[in-house]
């Protein structure tokens with residue numbers, strides 16, 4: 001909390017234990033209680049020392065146990081936090097993640113409908129779409145930058161997990177752009193997949209920079225579209241279009 005106050009971040013996130021997937025209910029229950037004690041200590045410190053404009057996010061834990069998640073949601077929502085983050089083990093696959101996140105968002109609809117909601121550490125394209133449908137406002141994830149550092153670019157191809165591996169030989173002589181209509185420097189300057197592959201193979205830092213910028217621009221465009229769709233009241237259509245790989 002002290003570091004976040006010193007950095008002057010717009011929002012501070014409380015201290016918690018992010019429980020791993022393979023822990024039992026008893027461990028998760030004890031851990032969640034500890035996280036709640038830390039929440040109180042973090043809030044007290046924040047009230048006494050942090051800049052008064054800095055917002056505080058509480059974190060809902062509780063692993064994959066519905067009663068613990070529900071209890072944690074009510075506990076965090078009724079505390080003095082400005083917003084709610086959902087963290088910890090969300091299960092072993094996407095279906096279970098949706099279910100676990102759904103327990104919290106359903107409860108938040110009743111007990112704290114106005115507080116912003118953040119889903120911690122999630123950011124694959126299909127997860128962003130599903131999360132927004134579940135009422136999540138913000139996300140954070142290392143995926144776009146990590147992929148960029150490994151020669152991978154995000155593209156509107158759901159069947160290929162939204163990514164293309166530019167280190168592959170098949171791009172060697174490709175004059176295809178990464179992604180039509182993308183405003184990132186690589187796409188805006190018309191850099192080809194063949195040239196980007198060359199940079200990746202030469203271990204040029206420029207490759208990592210360009211692909212990172214592209215991936216962030218891609219995620220940003222997806223989120224922009226989802227925001228606009230919410231404003232226009234056509235989120236289901238837009239979500240279906242993005243899932244189908246349609247990006248303008």
Ligand SMILES: [Zn+2]
Pocket residue numbers: 178179182183184185186187188213214215217
């Ligand atoms: Zn681009």
